[in-house]
Structures are given as C-alpha cells and as structure tokens.
Amino acid sequence: MKIAFFDVHRFERQSFDQANQKWGHEIVYLEPRLTPATAQLAASFPSVCAFVNDQLNQRTLQILHAEGVRLIALRSAGFNHVDLNAAEKLGLQVVRVPAYSPHAVAEHAVALLLALNRKMIRAHSRIQELNFSLDGLVGFDLCGKTSGIVGTGRIGTVMAKIMKGFECEVLAFDLSPNPELTRLGVQYVPADQLYARSDIISLHVPLTPSTHHMINANSLAQMKPGVFLINTGRGGLIDTQALIDALKRGKIGAAGLDVYEEEETIFFQDLSESGLQDDVLARLLTFPNVLITSHQAFLTHEALSQIAETTLANISAFERHEALINAVRSQ
Numbered sequence: 001m002k003i004a005f006f007d008v009h010r011f012e013r014q015s016f017d018q019a020n021q022k023w024g025h026e027i028v029y030l031e032p033r034l035t036p037a038t039a040q041l042a043a044s045f046p047s048v049c050a051f052v053n054d055q056l057n058q059r060t061l062q063i064l065h066a067e068g069v070r071l072i073a074l075r076s077a078g079f080n081h082v083d084l085n086a087a088e089k090l091g092l093q094v095v096r097v098p099a100y101s102p103h104a105v106a107e108h109a110v111a112l113l114l115a116l117n118r119k120m121i122r123a124h125s126r127i128q129e130l131n132f133s134l135d136g137l138v139g140f141d142l143c144g145k146t147s148g149i150v151g152t153g154r155i156g157t158v159m160a161k162i163m164k165g166f167e168c169e170v171l172a173f174d175l176s177p178n179p180e181l182t183r184l185g186v187q188y189v190p191a192d193q194l195y196a197r198s199d200i201i202s203l204h205v206p207l208t209p210s211t212h213h214m215i216n217a218n219s220l221a222q223m224k225p226g227v228f229l230i231n232t233g234r235g236g237l238i239d240t241q242a243l244i245d246a247l248k249r250g251k252i253g254a255a256g257l258d259v260y261e262e263e264e265t266i267f268f269q270d271l272s273e274s275g276l277q278d279d280v281l282a283r284l285l286t287f288p289n290v291l292i293t294s295h296q297a298f299l300t301h302e303a304l305s306q307i308a309e310t311t312l313a314n315i316s317a318f319e320r321h322e323a324l325i326n327a328v329r330s331q
C-alpha cells in the first residue's frame with residue numbers, strides 16, 4: 001500500500017526500510033510534520049503514518065479524508081494527539097503500536113533519575129574543565145527510599161520492578177492494579193498517599209482529560225520536600241508553571257522530563273541557530289536540578305524495530321481487510 005510518512009527522522013528510516021523488505025509497502029518519507037497546512041501532501045495516498053507531534057485535529061483529518069486517505073497508522077503508543085471522534089465520523093481507521101519496548105521507556109526514566117541523583121551532567125562538565133572537586137555532587141542511596149509509580153500498565157510495571165531491584169519500597173497508583181506487582185510487594189495506594197509518601201515519583205499514565213495536569217500546585221503541595229519527579233509519560237500530565245513555582249521555592253529535589261506540554265514545535269527540531277521562543281521551557285532550562293530530554297525514552301534499536309514491524313503489519317491488515325487488532329477508537 002502507498003503510505004505517506006510524516007515527520008520522518010533519520011533515526012527511524014533504517015528500521016522501516018528493513019522491516020518493509022518483508023511487507024513490500026510503497027513508502028514515501030516526508031519531513032514536514034502533519035498539520036492542516038501540510039495534509040495535502042498525502043493526496044493520492046490511502047494511508048498516512050504519523051508520529052507523536054503530528055497534529056491530527058479535526059481540520060487535518062478532514063483534509064486527509066478529502067484527499068482519499070482512509071487509514072491513519074500511528075507509529076507511537078500514545079494517541080492523545082488524534083481527534084478520535086472526528087476520525088470516527090469521517091470513517092477513518094486509526095491504528096497504533098500499543099506495545100514495543102516498555103523496557104526502553106522505563107530504563108530511560110531510571111537514566112534520568114540516576115543522572116539527576118548522582119549529578120552526572122554537572123560532574124561530566126566539571127571534569128571536562130579539569131575540575132575534579134566533589135563539592136555539590138552529593139546524591140542519596142536509592143536503597144530504602146520510597147518510589148511512587150503513577151500508572152502501572154506496561155511501562156509502569158517494568159519501572160516498578162526496576163525500582164524493587166534497587167530495594168526501594170514501591171508504591172503505586174492505578175485505576176486497575178496489576179496483581180503481579182501486588183505479589184511482588186508493590187503497595188497500591190490512593191494518589192494523595194503516593195504523593196505524600198514518595199521520595200521519587202515517576203509518571204506512566206496516558207494523557208487523558210482525567211490525567212491532564214494531575215501534577216499541579218495542589219498535588220505538588222502534598223509531596224515531600226526534595227521529591228524527585230520523573231515524567232516520561234506526556235508533558236500535559238504536569239502543569240509546567242506549577243512545577244516551575246515549586247522548583248523556585250526549592251520544594252522539588254529534581255525533575256527529569258522526557259516530555260513537555262508544549263513540545264510539539266520544539267522537540268525533534270534543531271533550534272541551535274534559530275533559538276528558543278518558548279519562555280516557559282527556557283525558564284525550566286535554567287534550573288541545575290532539571291534534566292530534559294527530547295522525547296527520546298523510546299529510542300532504542302529494539303523499540304524502533306518493533307515499532308516498524310507493528311506499524312507495517314497494521315497497514316497490511318488494513319489492506320487485506322483483516323481485523324485491526326491495534327485499532328484505536330473513541331471511548
């Protein structure tokens with residue numbers, strides 16, 4: 001099938017080209033993000049493949065539909081950027097990659113935590129300047145600390161197991177607790193208890209109306225002073241201004257953020273020459289105890305191969321009129 005790939009990056013082409021040797025689709029790689037202004041590039045394509053920061057709002061979907069597109073294949077797990085109601089009304093099918101490597105994302109969350117706690121970035125830059133002093137680099141043992149996992153689906157479950165491996169006490173909050181974790185000694189508690197008792201909090205819920213800004217001035221106020229907050233979920237889970245206020249007051253020990261609520265036009269871009277227009281992100285970057293990565297938690301060879309394989313299999317299933325096991329529908 002002819003597929004228009006939007007927002008394509010060098011790091012992913014190889015895995016798609018390799019996986020496509022088996023599926024034989026006709027892939028056209030396009031660099032622009034999918035927005036109402038670029039949707040017409042998909043004219044004559046029955047399917048488009050979109051990434052996390054493409055804009056799949058009602059207007060984009062209407063243009064795609066008018067141009068003959070019938071399938072939206074997301075090469076991501078998250079689908080908060082798609083207007084599913086609009087897609088359904090237009091008769092557009094939406095498929096995604098529900099699971100690729102939960103380990104990739106959980107391990108990145110741990111990388112952020114360890115780098116922040118043991119001051120890796122500061123230590124590295126000091127040593128580059130031949131400053132071998134240790135002042136200001138004191139961290140804490142993870143062993144014996146309380147780690148709160150918000151959302152124990154695929155990724156949160158791996159995260160909980162890793163934190164157990166560090167000999168942390170692990171608390172969790174989820175609408176549907178995972179009995180496997182309970183057996184491993186993870187304790188499910190209401191969100192306010194998790195906030196109040198955790199030394200480290202890691203977010204692994206999807207972005208929905210009920211999780212939007214779940215970390216806000218109120219929840220931040222309930223947290224322990226010095227709490228480490230890690231977000232590899234979605235930027236919109238955190239009210240960024242409230243986080244900045246808490247960082248300014250010294251309430252937060254450190255924040256590791258792989259996602260940012262206004263990342264759409266910033267992440268995945270090289271702005272080193274044009275500069276940053278986003279004052280909120282610019283303020284976040286001034287804190288020495290904030291570590292930001294550009295939505296890269298998924299970025300491992302294993303995850304990329306799995307994403308390519310599932311995306312192309314989803315498209316083949318649509319082409320052959322088979323059941324779409326990875327279809328996304330509005331609730």
Ligand code: NAI
Nearest residue numbers: 078151152153154155174175176204205206232233297298
């Ligand atoms: P999942 O669907 O397996 O698990 C999500 C869990 O959140 C479920 O257990 C669900 O019951 C729980 N949940 C949903 N709404 C809730 C609420 N209001 N309160 C409490 N719990 C709630 O999803 P998975 O695969 O673990 O991924 C989680 C999120 O991670 C994705 O939705 C996506 O946004 C993000 N993600 C980020 C990546 C990155 O590169 N930074 C890569 C992949 C996913």
